[in-house]
Amino acid sequence: MPESETGAIKFNIQIGDELTQNVKPLLHEVKHGLEKLIETGKITVIDLRSIPLAPNEEDKILNILGQGEVVAKLDALGLSEVVETKYTGVWLVTHYNDEDHIISRFIEVTTMPEILCSQTEDIMAAYSRLTLDLEDSLKTNESVVEKSA
Amino acid sequence: MTNNDNKDKTLAQILRSRGISRRGFLKFCAATASMMAMSPAMIPKIAHALENARRPSVIWLSFQECTGCTESLTRAHTATVESLIFDAISLDYHHTLQAASGHAAEEARETAMKENYGEYLLVVDGSIPMGNPGYSTIAGISNYDMLMETAKGAAAIIAVGTCATYGGIPQAKPNPTGAVSVRDLIKDKPIINVPGCPPIPVVITGVLTHFLTFGTIPELDHLGRPKVFYGQSIHDRCYRRPFYDKGLFAETFDDEGAKKGWCLYKLGCKGPTTYNACATTKWNDGTSWPIEAGHPCLGCSEPDFWDGGGFYKALSMPTENITQTVIYTAAGAVAAGLMLGARNLSKKEQAKAAHSNTTIDDLKK
Numbered sequence: 217m218p219e220s221e222t223g224a225i226k227f228n229i230q231i232g233d234e235l236t237q238n239v240k241p242l243l244h245e246v247k248h249g250l251e252k253l254i255e256t257g258k259i260t261v262i263d264l265r266s267i268p269l270a271p272n273e274e275d276k277i278l279n280i281l282g283q284g285e286v287v288a289k290l291d292a293l294g295l296s297e298v299v300e301t302k303y304t305g306v307w308l309v310t311h312y313n314d315e316d317h318i319i320s321r322f323i324e325v326t327t328m329p330e331i332l333c334s335q336t337e338d339i340m341a342a343y344s345r346l347t348l349d350l351e352d353s354l355k356t357n358e359s360v361v362e363k364s365a
Numbered sequence: 366m367t368n369n370d371n372k373d374k375t376l377a378q379i380l381r382s383r384g385i386s387r388r389g390f391l392k393f394c395a396a397t398a399s400m401m402a403m404s405p406a407m408i409p410k411i412a413h414a415l416e417n418a419r420r421p422s423v424i425w426l427s428f429q430e431c432t433g434c435t436e437s438l439t440r441a442h443t444a445t446v447e448s449l450i451f452d453a454i455s456l457d458y459h460h461t462l463q464a465a466s467g468h469a470a471e472e473a474r475e476t477a478m479k480e481n482y483g484e485y486l487l488v489v490d491g492s493i494p495m496g497n498p499g500y501s502t503i504a505g506i507s508n509y510d511m512l513m514e515t516a517k518g519a520a521a522i523i524a525v526g527t528c529a530t531y532g533g534i535p536q537a538k539p540n541p542t543g544a545v546s547v548r549d550l551i552k553d554k555p556i557i558n559v560p561g562c563p564p565i566p567v568v569i570t571g572v573l574t575h576f577l578t579f580g581t582i583p584e585l586d587h588l589g590r591p592k593v594f595y596g597q598s599i600h601d602r603c604y605r606r607p608f609y610d611k612g613l614f615a616e617t618f619d620d621e622g623a624k625k626g627w628c629l630y631k632l633g634c635k636g637p638t639t640y641n642a643c644a645t646t647k648w649n650d651g652t653s654w655p656i657e658a659g660h661p662c663l664g665c666s667e668p669d670f671w672d673g674g675g676f677y678k679a680l681s682m683p684t685e686n687i688t689q690t691v692i693y694t695a696a697g698a699v700a701a702g703l704m705l706g707a708r709n710l711s712k713k714e715q716a717k718a719a720h721s722n723t724t725i726d727d728l729k730k
C-alpha cells in the first residue's frame with residue numbers, strides 16, 4: 217500500500233533492521249496458516265495492530281507479501297481494500313474510516329475473506345427492494361431501468 | 366442527545382434503519398475486536414452479541430478535570446466506527462457535550478436516573494475535592510454529593526482518566542483541594558478504572574463496547590484496570606526493547622544513541638513500570654506514540670505518576686532479583702508467540718516499595 221494513499225505521516229527517525237524481530241516469526245505464522253488451510257481448510261486471521269512493530273516493519277511485511285491477482289475495494293462505512301498477496305490464499309484486508317485513516321488491518325489466510333462474500337441479510341434486503349421496485353414499475357408502467365436511471 | 370425512539374431497538378436494527386449493510390457491520394466488528402485486543406476469532410461472537418444489544422443509558426459526570434479526557438474521546442480515531450458506539454449508547458447527561466445547561470441539564474440527569482435506575486452506566490472524569498465542597502460544584506451541587514447520589518442507581522461505574530482513577534494531577538503534592546479518586550469513595554459498585562492522562566480514546570470506547578457486547582465488565586487487574594488494555598507494560602511491547610536487551614541506551618536527547626533510536630531508559634523512561642496500550646494502539650490515528658517520537662514514557666497510567674521523582678530521572682529499582690517472568694496469552698494466539706516475556710508486576714510493586722536507586726545492570730539481572 218503506497219504511503220501517500222493512507223496520508224499517514226511517517227517519522228523516519230529510526231535506523232535499524234527488523235528492530236523487534238517480529239517480521240520473520242509473523243511470516244512463519246502465515247506459512248503455518250497456509251499449511252492449516254491446505255490440510256484442514258481452517259482459516260487463520262492475524263491482527264497486524266496487535267503486534268509490536270517498529271516504524272518500518274509493517275511496510276516491510278507488506279512488501280514481502282506483495283500483490284497477487286485480486287484487488288477488491290468495498291465501500292461500507294468507509295473504504296476497505298482486500299488484496300490477495302502474491303502468495304495465493306494469503307490476503308491483506310485493510311479497513312479505513314471516512315477520513316481514510318486505517319482502523320484495522322488483518323492478514324487472512326483463506327480462500328476468500330468473509331467480508332467479500334454477499335451477506336444473507338443484505339441479500340434478503342436486496343430481494344425485498346427489487347420486489348418493491350418491480351411492483352412500483354408495474355403500477356406506473358415504467359421500467360425498472362428507467363426508474364433507476 | 367437522547368433519542369427515545371431508538372431505546373427499545375437493538376443495535377442491528379438501528380444500523381439497518383440507517384442503511385448500514387451487514388458488510389459494514391462486520392467491518393465495525395473487526396475494528397472492535399482489533400481495538401479490544403481480542404483474537405480475530407472473536408469477531409463472529411462480537412457480531413452476534415452486538416446485533417442483539419440494547420442501548421444502555423450513560424450518565425457522564427465531570428469533576429476536577431481539564432476536559433482532556435473528553436477531548437481524547439471525541440477524537441477517537443475510528444470516526445465512523447466510534448460514532449456507532451455513540452449511536453449505540455444513550456448519552457443522557459454530559460455537561461460539556463450537551464446543549465442544555467444549569468437546571469435543565471440537571472433535570473435530564475434526574476430523569477435518566479429515574480427511568481434507568483439500577484441499569485445505567487456512570488462515567489466519571491476528574492477527581493473529587495474533599496477539602497471544601499465549594500472547590501468544585503455543578504449547578505450548586507458539590508462534586509461529592511453529585512457522585513454519591515448518581516452512583517446509587519448505577520449498574521457500574523467507569524472512572525475515566527488518571528484523576529478519577531487515582532486522584533491524578535489535582536492530588537499531586539501538596540494536594541491543595543484534598544482530591545480523592547472514585548474508588549476512594551465508592552466501595553459497593555463495580556468500578557472500572559481507565560487511567561491515562563488522557564486515556565487512549567479507543568480504550569475508553571473499548572470499555573463501553575465490552576459492556577455493550579457482553580453486558581458485563583471486562584476482567585480487571587489489581588488496580589481495577591481492564592486487562593485487555595493494561596495487561597502488559599509499555600516496556601514489554603516497546604519496539605525499542607531489543608536495544609534495552611542489548612544494553613544500548615540514549616544518554617541525551619541529541620546523542621548518537623537517540624538518533625539511532627536506542628532505548629530511552631536512561632532518559633527517565635517509565636515504560637518498565639507502566640501498564641498501558643500505547644505501544645501497539647498508538648496515538649493520533651495510530652500515527653505514532655511518545656517513545657516512537659523519541660520521548661520517554663511518563664507513566665501517566667500509574668498511580669502518583671506526577672510525584673514519581675522526575676520524568677527525566679532513570680527509574681529506581683530494587684536491588685533484589687526481579688527476573689521472574691510470566692507468559693502472556695494476549696491478543697490472540699498469533700501475537701502470543703511473538704510476545705516478549707513480561708516481568709512480574711507484584712515484584713515491581715515490591716520494587717516501588719523498596720525504592721532504592723539501581724543501575725541498568727540491576728534491572729537486567
Ligand code: SF4
Pocket residue numbers: 599600601603604605606607609627628629630634635636637656662
Ligand atoms: S525502557 Fe522505555 S524505551 Fe526502553 S525498551 Fe523499555 S519502554 Fe522502551
Ligand code: SF4
Pocket residue numbers: 561562599639640641643654655656661662663664665666
Ligand atoms: S507512553 Fe506512557 S506517558 Fe505516554 S501516554 Fe503512554 S502511558 Fe502515558
